[in-house]
Every structure is written in structure tokens, then in C-alpha cells.
Amino acid sequence: MTLIKTSINRRSFLKATAMAGGGFMLSFSWLGCEPGKKDALTIPKEWFELNGYLKIGENGVVTIMSPNPEIGQNVKTSMPMIVAEELDVDWKNVIVEQAPLNTAIFTRQLAGGSQSIRQSWPGLRTAGATARHMLREAAATTWKVPVDEITTEAGTLFHKASGKSSTYGEMASAAAKIPVPKEVKLKDVKDFKIIGTPRKNVDGFKIVTGQPLYGLDYRKEGMLIAMIAHPPAFGLKLKSIDDSAAKAMPGIKDVFTIKTYQEDYSKHMFDVTAFNELVVVVGNTTWEVMNARKALKLEWEPFGEYTETYAHFMTGAKMPAKIPAGLESTSKHAQVMAELSKKNGKVVRKDGNPEAVFKKAAKVIERSYSAPFLAHNTMEPMNFFADVTADKAELAGPIQTPEYMEKSVAARLGLPLEKVDIKMTRMGGGFGRRLYGHFLVEAGVISQKMKAPIKLIYTREDDMTFGSYRPSYHALYRAALDANSNLIAFHVRAGGIPESPLFANRFPAGAIENYLAEEWSMESNISIGAFRAPRSNFIAGAEQAFLDEVAEAAGKDPIQFRLDLLAKAKSNPVGEKNDYEVDRYAGVLELVKNKSKWGEEMPGVFRGVSAYFCHNSYVAHVIDLAMENGKPRVQKVHCAVDCGIVVNPLAATNLVEGGSVDGIGQSMYSGLTFTDGAPDQKNFDKYRVIRHREAPKSIDVHFVQNDIDPTGLGEPPFPPVIGALANALYKATGKRHYQQPFLGEGITLG
């Protein structure tokens, strides 16, 4: 049993007053999650709030807040499960509500970096345990028995010796008057009853019956629809606007320009936007606004180089960021990337004497890998609701970074932070795109100007051409083998537009005596942002495909080759700092090897393997590929995952399946290319995403069982699958694939 101090986030656990009738949460009740019709719970007459995370009704029904934004990673189910576990209630009696944005109560209300569960784990457990303790204290006081003799089970308190019992509902009123304990005991992992069991999506019924859940579904009486027109190419800005025809069209209220951020504003890392000045059309309905926007006559002109100021998100230190002028094209990018990869980069890590060893090597293998920009293409395009009045702003919609964007929009609207309220809707996907909330600020500015509630809607074309893309990357790898085919030196030189994907201290660093890692980058005015497993989403595939080739040259089985390297990193680690745990890394490889029956031949099936560590988790994949009508089709994905304790195996499996298929899809088909600054793909007619017919036929997910506190899961399954796919493709076709997308129909990097 762990003792934990409730002071981690003391304000979350301060005694709250009893609240009648559901209180503040229910004003926007469609944001919450009442159970579906078939298993409707009786809503209590009175709620007793024991802390910011939960309240208990007199009838024993419990409401648990889900603090973080839900983007499809299923935190809205998993996070409340953790509270319910420590509270010790029956999951059937739990109602989940999306919590309000309140950083005084909740820690890190952000969806990103696969950190929701990991960072909130102690806080969520403490919330449940604190409330349970207060219920036990209340029972002990009422029954005049020592608190240590009070036990609980699924929402009922017991005093075994006297035979007394009481439901949480009956004791809730008394518990609300108990002082918050200074420290509480957390359960032993072995006593978990909810964590580790499969629980269905709490929004499932609403989703399958089409009830309003998403930002795009949000509406308010008198709400207008707004759309924006942004420059058609990166490197352009607005020159002139003729809105006479558009303004005269039916249903149109106004056409004007806005600046998303003021010129003297210091941005934070999520304020990225390539297009600060926008043309706005506001009208009654979406179709009318769409048509009026087409009637705008807009002229654009190239901008000159300029500098933006970013404030460091921890220290507040101001940092300039230069935005170059020019209209960039993919063909030119490819040429410059190839040139830069031939020059020395910035040395990030060096072990031993790699240069000398490469010179005397019996064999040197050198390969280059590249990948295009990617658009996130969340299924629900960017949108946001805003209702800004003279003294306050109410916003609602899909945002991964509400804490940060609240600051941005408050500053932009000239309102104090406490007058800005952001409601988190369920999101139709995130993948990192909704970390960058310019659309939220745009909505606020438009509503302030219109003095009316508005909903800003991006079309797919707006969404796909607005920026914040996954960068384009390049990596050159070299390996030196001695006469006995031993790997004696390793070199990676990785770069990209505008950042390098390198993680210099990850495997195989630490396993090779002579190791060199260099990076380079190339500036660009195309805006980029985090995309599911940033940087890893490219470098893992490149590295794991290269290692496959090195293993082949060394005449070794690719899994054994990796395990041998890991054994070296364990027994005799090279260098000061290696960012991975050898045993867990080897563990997922061993698991996938067993489960996939690696080594068994299956006629017509071609296999590739890969493993990677990121976001504190370890994942290994084996892909079984077959050729069907001349095209490769993944028959089966075998996946082994070590993410510590699995909170909800049903949702976790779904997420691993999704991450694996996403990785296969992006690397096989997707890519965004540019001609004179303009994206060549603007909608799903040209931008390829994986579809039903291309998806793997089956996926087996295996979790390593351990008691380690949970680590990331939304991102880790994505990067390694790309390597496994590349390696299986080689077996199937006899050809190595170095450029993503591997089957890029019409997409070439030059």
C-alpha cells in the first residue's frame, strides 16, 4: 500500500460544500455523459461534492469528472476509471462528465505527448482515495467505531464486527463535512477491480445514435456561421479584397479582415499560424457563407522575411523566430535536403572514433530515407464556437490545449483570464493538430467584432491547406562491418524542414562502440507542428528499416540481431546517457517473437519486424504481408506493447490497433506536396489516406504484464509499425523502400 500526500494539488481536495441539484455542471448538459437510454440511472435529488473530481448523490450514483480533452484516446472513460477504482464504487453507478477547464483543480488539462494518464495517475487515484477516506471517517463517527475497522466494497461501507453497513449515498452528506485528510492510502495494484478490466466507451451510445457531442455540433440561439479565407500558398499575404459581390449575397451579415494575433504579442508554442491576416465571411447558414466566400475577389502578394516573437513557456524569455520569404516547392525541398545530407551536420553525440573505424571497415552500408509533409486531417475539421460580449467570452469546441489557448484568447480580446470560459467538446480526432488553437482565437475575434455568438467552420480544404503539418524529413544512415560481419560503427545524419527528427540517445546508441549522430535543418515558411509521435514518426521507420538491412548484411536474423545489440547495451553500455531500458525493449521483442511464431514459414506470407521506444513505452511489431492482385496487403499485425499498467484493456487495444493502422496508412499512402507554396492536395480526392480495403485484415495486440505506473499509449504504436512494414515490403517485393509514401501514387519527393 502506498501512502500519498493529498497536498500534491491541495486545492483539488479542499472540502467542498454540498451542492444541490447537480450544480454548475449541468448548464451544458450535452457535454456530459449521461448513460444511454437502456441503462439510465436515476439522477439523484442532491449531490455532495467531496472534491473537485467527484460528487456523490444521496442514492449512491457517483459523478466523476474527466479532466482532460478527449480526442479519441478514450481518456473520458479511462481517467474516471482510475478515480472509481480508489473510491471503490461500482462502475455501473458512475456518470462521467467532461470537467470544466479549471487549472486550480485539475492538473495538466491537455491532450498531447501521450501523457494524460501518466501525469494524472497520482492525482486521479488520490481524488478517489481521499473521498473514500472521508466516507469511512463519516461512517466511523456515525457508528462510533475506529475508522480502521471500516471497510468498503463497491459503494458500500461496512463495519464487520457490529454488522453495520451503509451505502456511499447515505453517508455522502456526513462525508462532505469531514476535513480532507493530510494523507491517504492508495490501493495495492493486486487489489484493483476496475483498473485492468475492459470498460466500454462512456460516450458509445451517444456516438452510435448521432447525438451532439462535437464542436461542430455546438449551437446557441442567434448563432451565426463564420468562415475564413486564408492565402492559397505559404509565402503569400493579402493584397486587396473586393467583397461587393459576396456582401450582397443572401444570408450574409458581413465581410471583413482580422488579425489573429496582434503584432506586438509574444506567442507561446501553441500559437503557431502561418496566416495571421484573414478574410472573414459571416452569415446565417453554412451553405450561404460557403457560396459568398466563393464570390470574394481576393488578391495575394508575396511577403518579405519577418520575425515573430515567442515567449518560452516556462521562463517567459522572449525568443525571436525568423520566417523566410519565398514560395517553396517539394522538388526544390528534395534537392536541398539531398545536398544538406551530404554535408557535415551538427554533432549531437559521438562515442569512440567512428571516422577512423569507417575508414578501415571491410564493408560500409549507406542508405538514405525521406518522407513528405503530412496533414493531420482530423476527421472533424477545425472549428470553434465563441460568444464574446463586452465583459466576458464563452468558447466551446475541439482543442487539445485549452489551458494555453485560454491565455492567448484572453490576451487578444483584452479580457481578464477569469472572464474567459472554454468548454471542451469531444473531438473528432486530434493527432496533434488541435494543439495549435489559432482557430479558437479567430473565433473569439470574429465574435467580438460581430457582437454575436458565432461558430467558425473550416472546410476540408481550409483545414488541409492551413499548415501545422508534420515536417518533411530525411535521414542518412551508415554502418561499418568488419571482415566477420560484426557491426563496428554506426552513423546517422538526420534533418528536415524545418527540424531534425533525430533522437541521438536512443537505441542503437549505447550498443555500438563507435557511434556518430548529427543533425541539420532547413528553414521554411510552411508552418509545422506536433503530429502523432513527433520526430519518432519518421526516424523509427528509417532506423528500423536500416537495421534490417544491416542484419541481413551481417547474415543474422533481424530479431536476434537486435537482441544481441540490446544485450551489449545491457552488459557493456557505451556512452553516458542512453534513453531506454534494455530489458523492457528486449521484452517487447521477445513477446512479439513468441506470439507471432517468428521463424515459422507461411507460404505467400512475407514478414517484417520492428521495435521502438518513445513516450515512455515500448512497442514491437511483426507484420505479415501478402501480395493480392499485384498489390501488397497487410494480412496481420502482431503487436507487443509495454506501457506499464493497462488501465482499460479494451480501449488500449483499440488505440494500439488504430496507431498501427495509422502508421501503415501514412507511410504507405499519405503525403502533402507543394508547388510554389501551395499544397498540391487539398481534399481526400488527391490526399490519400488508408481505407477499408487497404487496412490490415487482423491485428493481435499483446501487453506486457507488469506493475509499472502507466506510460504513453496514443503515440508509441505508430512509429515502429512503419519499419516493420518497410521490412515486410522488401521480403514481398525484393525491393527496399526508402521514400515515403511507399506506394505514393503520384507523390514523389523530387
Place this chain on the structure above:
Amino acid sequence: MANFNLKINGKKQQVDVDPTTPVLWVLRDHLNLVGTKFGCGMAMCGACTIHLDGNATRSCVLPVSSIGDMEITTIEGLSENGDHPVQKAWLEIDVPQCGYCQAGQIMSAAALLKSNPKPSDEEIEAAMNGNICRCATYVRIKQAIKTASNNL
């Protein structure tokens, strides 16, 4: 602007809109039936799938003027209590991640099973290929369609 008498989910509805307005926006903006989703606006993603006289149709490119007296069914009207075999199978398999595409997936799947109650894997893939799921729940969708098919 023109008046249109529509039959949606068994109910008569009258709207006064531009005749070129796609059914998607009539549903979402004028009738507050927001279960039908917007994903691409060019019949490439399937998020806006409805039934038109029982056939799966992309409502984002379907002008309201072309409906005539055909009957529209949306996700809200697929079943009275959310208990269509496809909806039930979706819940049983716990298909959704973000969930945004799922109304369209369910409408496509329901239309498929109506015309072909025992589809093969290839037939499922062909019928569903126009429905993108960015969260990539494809394997579960197929599983749920098979479950629904067995429970028909």
C-alpha cells in the same frame, strides 16, 4: 429560396432554403439534426452518409432540390431506441475512438446489410471503402458488421 417538403426519419419537415443547398447542411443548420457529419464536402469520406429510400447516399453533394418525395433516414432515425443491430454491434465491439466518422460508417453498414445480409469480407470492404476512419478503427468496423450480420 424555395420551400421543400421533406420526409425525414418518418416525419414531415418543411424548409425554406436555396435549392442548391446540400441535404447535409439542411439537416445540420436548418433542422438541428447534427448526427450526420461533415468531413470533406465532395463525396470522398462518407462522414455525411444518410439513407435515401434505404440506399446509402452522401448528403454533402446532394442538393435538396433533387430529393422530391424520396425518404431520408439519418443516424438519429435509424432506430427508435438506438437498438438497430448495427448500432448494437458497434457498442458490443466498442468500435469508436474519436467517434466522428461512426455515424457515417453505421449508415453505410446498415444499408449494406439490408441489401446483403451475409456479406463476405471483400463485399464489406467494397461497400465500406468510401468511409474514411482517420482513427483507423477499420478492423473493428468489419468485426462489428459481421457481428450485426450474425444477429440479424
